[in-house]
Amino acid sequence: MKKTLTVLIAAGALLGAAGCSASPQLSNAETCARVKTVVSAQSATSDKAGMTRVANQLRPIKAAASDDLRAPLQTIIEYFDESAKPNPxxxxxxxxxxxxTQAGQTYGQICGSGGQ
Incomplete structure (x- = not known):
């Protein structure tokens, strides 16, 4: 029984450590596809709650985004965060x-034709 418990604890620790490892960096095309999924979802409305949802869904994408899209996504998230405040x-x-506007243009240049 002790050995089984030890094995289970060790397996849990390994799985936990694997979940904490850094996610691989996405390509431009993968980043574009993920962003497109978020902004085309029905929850992506232009009201404050919708902007908050979109910003929150973009955060994990930005963390693994391609180098070309990481900064524009950060700018978009910051703009949405400020816009969604009760009193912006x-x-x-x-x-x-x-x-x-520049971040949107950069995103459009990279993702406009399906990404690179």
Whole structure:
């Protein structure tokens, strides 16, 4: 019984460690496909709750995103976070608008034709 318990504990520890390992970096095409899935979902609405859902679903994608798309995704997430606040700072949003627009253009260039 002791040996079985020890084996189970060891197996659990190994599985836990495997779950904590870094996820592999996605290619541009894989990143684009995952982002497209998030933004095309029915929960991706333009209201505050929808923007929060999209930002929260983009965070894990950004963590493993291709180098080309990581920074634009971060900019988009930050813009959505500010926009979704109960009382967004309009001056801050105005300052963020150019970066958000550029991030969208970068995303469109890379993902517009299905990614690379």
């Amino acid at each position: 700072d309009t001056a801050k949003l105005a300052n963020m608008k150019a970066g958000y």
